[in-house]
Amino acid sequence: MFLQGLSEKVNSFDAKDKFSLLEINIELLEPSSNNFYGIREIDELSESIKEQGLLHNLVVREKEGKYEILSGERRYHALKKLGVKKVPCKVQRNLSDIDSEVLLIEANARTRELTPSEFMRGISRLEEIYKDKKSNGEQIEGKTREAIGKVLGKSGTQVGRYQKINKKLSEDLKEDLDKDKLTVTQAEIISNLKPQEQKEIAKQIKNLDPKESKEEISILIEGIKQPVEKKRDKELLKEIYPEPKPKDKKHKTTKFAFENKEQLQTIQELCEDMVRTLKSMLPKKGQKWTEFDHEVKGQYDAFDLMRITLRDYGYSDGLVFEMPLIDSEED
Known part of the structure; x- marks a missing residue:
């Protein structure tokens, strides 16, 4: 049986007493209302669990007599599809609603292949969370961008690139980014352009032959890259080296x-x-x-x-x- 051996971990606790490992009735598990990430490829995951077993426990917290899933909603749906009745779970203790949401975002960012839009939405939500934490007097180590990077497993610079794309790139081009028609680097370059210019680029991308689109887009980006980068370089220089007094x-x-x-x-x-x-x-x-x-x-x-x-x-x-x-x- 693909869950064999995991029952031995039931009721074991870690030294710090922050969580316990339990087998929980699947009917008591509930997806989190804060989970905005897409639930994809459940059939493939079901087959993988059937062949290899469940490699990672679900992470949950007790809430109103049930258990809210913080990490593993795709696994939950796959196990349900397989007809599993009991699910091995890591039950987190003493987590606030905010910290539970941060854990959910972190787990998805580190264990799943997210679309750029999902990744950017996670960044935006973390920005809101850290802003609230600061307003409540909680100390955040370093800059907010770096704190977000620690949660997501990225550098502050990488987080900044996604923030810029999310703020300045048109919705049509964000869709192209999610569909892998654009790379993150290309999207960042285009985000420097005016809305009307971005609209024109989106129109050109839409009219490209799918077989030649990546090559054509690369040529298109090269045509706008240098003037955009010159402007960006000056902005970065001002950020790193402020004008001396x-x-x-x-x-x-x-x-x-x-x-x-x-x-x-x-x-x-x-x-x-x-x-x-x-x-x-x-x-x-x-x-x-x-x-x-x-x-x-x-x-x-x-x-x-x-x-x-x-x-x-x-x-x-x-x-x-x-x-x-x-x-x-x-x-």
């Missing part, structure tokens, strides 16, 4: 400290991205250099230096990093 303009370097290892990792990833982007913007061999190209080269050198230095330093408590100011001028 007048009294600091005579200095050619600036100092800042990393609060934690995650912040360091975020900056490292951003440096890697910027180095790649700026390098791709430089003129090819034999091409004439413009004033703007020399500016890009200066930015490239600065980010490359920062990337190498961060790699060599690593992280230690209270690490203070000194970095040349870009475009700084003598008084």
Whole structure:
């Protein structure tokens, strides 16, 4: 029997007494009303459980005489389809409604292949949750974007990319992203365009031959990529290197400290991205250099230096990093 052996874990408790392992009547299990993720491929999952067994327990919490499913709703539907009466579950204790919802979002993000829209909806909900937590006086370690990244298993930079797409990309193009007609990178580039320009791109994508769509879209994106990236680079530079105060303009370097290892990792990833982007913007061999190209080269050198230095330093408590100011001028 594919559930054989799991009954031995019934009524066992972990050392911290935060959860128990129980076999629960399937009729007592209820999907969470907070679960907005799609329930897909149940037939395939049923066959997998039938052949290999249930590899992971459901995660639930007791609620009003029943058990709310926090992780494993697809498994629940698959087991029900197989006619299973008792289901091995990890019963979480002393979880608030908010913490239960965070656990549900985390479990789906880490164990399932989500559509970009589902992933972005999870980010939006976590933003709301952390905003409420802060307004209630609860301390959140680091920036909200980094806290969300920890829950989802992503860096703060990756979370920021999805936030930008969710905020600026048209609904038609979000559908194309979910249908794998666009990559996340392409979607981020397009999100910089005006609504009317995005509408035109969505129309072009719709009219493409499905067999040639990916290649055609890549050509289309390359046509808008460079001007968009130039604008994005300037925005990123302003975010990382704020304009120095007048009294600091005579200095050619600036100092800042990393609060934690995650912040360091975020900056490292951003440096890697910027180095790649700026390098791709430089003129090819034999091409004439413009004033703007020399500016890009200066930015490239600065980010490359920062990337190498961060790699060599690593992280230690209270690490203070000194970095040349870009475009700084003598008084």
